[in-house]
Amino acid sequence: MGAKEEKKENLEQKFQALEEVIEKLEGEDVTLEQSFDLYNKGMTLLKNCTRMIDEVEKKVLVLDENGETHEF
Numbered sequence: 001m002g003a004k005e006e007k008k009e010n011l012e013q014k015f016q017a018l019e020e021v022i023e024k025l026e027g028e029d030v031t032l033e034q035s036f037d038l039y040n041k042g043m044t045l046l047k048n049c050t051r052m053i054d055e056v057e058k059k060v061l062v063l064d065e066n067g068e069t070h071e072f
Contacts, residue, residue, distance in 0.1 A: 011052050018045045 021042040025035060 011049060014045050014049050014052070018042060018049065021045065 021038050024030060025038050025042070030038070
């Protein structure tokens, strides 16, 4: 498995974990303290996802009209 595939899996796993946090937050039996903990966990996951996406965007190459590639 290549590094790109590993990052993709990690990003997908983080999105799945974020979805689980959101579902728990939407639950009716969540205490205020649990809500704060879940919120903090969700924000940390979101920051990590954003960081990973930014890293991928920096590595994307753009093909110009002359057929040359340049970093995005």
